[in-house]
Amino acid sequence: MRLTDTEIKAIEDSAKVFFSPGAMVRLFGSRLDDHRRGGDIDLLIETPDVLAPDDLVDKRNRFLARLYRILGEQKIDVLIVPTEFPDERPIVNKAREKGIIITKIPVE
Secondary structure: OOOOHHHHHHHHHHHHHHOOOOOEEEEEOHHHOOOOOOOOEEEEEEEOOOOOHHHHHHHHHHHHHHHHHHHOOOOEEEEEEEOOOOOOOHHHHHHHHHOEEEEEOOOO
């Protein structure tokens, strides 16, 4: 996995700010391959909440804005899906199957 400790901490901390307990963040895509170089940071966030479209866009934008402030401008792609609902998009299925869990927000 090609993320620095700083990148992992920023993702973990930002997820805790914007997403509910029980949410999980997975890294997928090219950053999983230690032999490659470059590539964007692809994240799948699975939430226990079903978000209204406006809330989903707001949370995604605020999450990304916080990451950009901490990490600087770089290519970060974020998919947000509800945990309990099937999503037949190939990218979501691939992220769920091959992605590495970066963090789970604890349920208190």
